[in-house]
Amino acid sequence: MPAVTPNADRMPRSGIRRVMDAAWASGKPFIGMHVGEPDFSPPDHVVAEAERAYRDGDTHYVPNGGVPELRQALAAKLLEQNGVTAAPSEIIVTAGGAQALHLALSLTVAAGDEVLIPDPGWPNYRMAVGLLQGEPVGYPLRAEDDFVPRLEELEGLVTPQTKVIVVNSPSNPLGTVLSADVLEGLVRLAERHGLWLVSDECYDALTYGVPHVSPATFDHSGVVLSAFSFSKTYAMTGVRVGYLVCPPSAAAVAAKLQEPMIACVNAPAQRAAVAALTGPQDRVRMMRDSYDERRRLATDMLEAQGLPFVPPRGAFYVWVDVSELSGGDVEAWAVRLLEEHLVAVAPGTAFGHGGEGWVRLSLATSTGDIEQGIERIGRMR
Incomplete structure (x- = not known):
């Protein structure tokens, strides 16, 4: 039988998509902080x-x-x-x-x-x-x-x-x-x-x-x-x-x-x-201001919980250090967070070896989800 090319076969699947699949397969309502998908509609x-x-x-x-x-x-x-x-x-x-x-x-x-x-x-x-x-x-x-x-x-x-x-x-x-x-x-x-x-x-x-x-x-x-x-x-x-x-x-x-x-x-x-x-750019300014508000909310909550993070200056993500919580396997920790607390985050290893011990939180979601999601992450201590 013919085979697919080796370069296609060995291409790794996105670690972010693996979390998405697990979240969807759970059949339960979950808080999604794993995907960079704006929760706005186009102008x-x-x-x-x-x-x-x-x-x-x-x-x-x-x-x-x-x-x-x-x-x-x-x-x-x-x-x-x-x-x-x-x-x-x-x-x-x-x-x-x-x-x-x-x-x-x-x-x-x-x-x-x-x-x-x-x-x-x-x-x-x-x-x-x-x-x-x-x-x-x-x-x-x-x-x-x-x-x-x-x-x-x-x-x-x-x-x-x-x-x-x-x-x-x-x-x-x-x-x-x-x-x-x-x-x-x-x-x-x-x-x-x-x-x-x-x-x-x-x-x-x-x-x-x-x-x-x-x-x-x-x-x-x-x-x-x-x-x-x-x-x-x-x-x-x-x-x-x-x-x-x-x-x-x-x-x-x-x-x-x-x-x-x-x-x-x-x-x-x-x-x-x-x-x-x-056309008018007011919707762009509104979205940027909303992301900025969410950024401030998320970083204030993370600081209050004592979770180290990189202060975000662009995009709509927060890079959070969970190395003390994850025990050297952040992907398994992210799966456990989803299973036990119904919060989906992107494990840092999805972005390379240097991401071990970190997770990416997407702020392209509602303030309510951000508040609940970070509060539930704090329960993983």
Whole structure:
């Protein structure tokens, strides 16, 4: 019998999805703090534009790189909000941020190439690199360094096989936001070694008291590929619209790769994305303010319970140290928390070896669930 390819077979399943499956299989009402799924709906004018597109028959093939109106609106957004100058032709519309990142890696990774990925970091980086037959190499993010990468350590991980470094700010799962100095240092490192830098900026609109800085603002050599998403900013996770910003040398190839991958993002979703960018932004501000309130609530409760955590400065997660409670097996502890107290959290090991002893709490849920969830976590002492 024929077999699936080894790289597909050995791709690990997401540890977050394993928790989701266990929670659903329980058949019991549970508090979900495990998934980064906003509990808001998209703005009304965004939904109305998608409905109009379907009603008017705007449901046919569109250019691989995206409809011109959306790419133009994205160029304006990038300049105004991110300080990044990009021509519309250098912006490729993708099926969410996940596909933007996969497209970036498809452009830059061949079989046997090494890719430096953050550890702890979003598990899909490792999955995508493995599917492309590359070799993911984790670079440590440590509590004693405030989870900021050590540039000299990264430098030591570079080998002749290294082709890409992945950077994520604001961070999923950590909630950290890297400073301009650190990001510039990472871009300079990539330039020195002839590497691509793939920047995951899917939470760029969600920072609290600190600015979001795009690495591409420091790019003088065309080494940065920047991935963004509408999913978190506009609560459009299921609509699946993201975009990849490419240097001129890679843009035409990136658009070409869309044909065998997805052909194009569906037209009504792209029309909705145009409306999201060009319409009122008050709903975005409301959602960001709500996440900020939840962030303050969660950190106050964790502090009162004596549970160490990383103060979140971006995204909508809190990275919590449960090492004294979990006894060296945080995944088993998370399963026990679900079984005994009906609270689902993401075990830190879902994000890499460096996540042992930690859990990620998602604040993309109601304040009531946050209060009950953290109170129940406190019972696990």
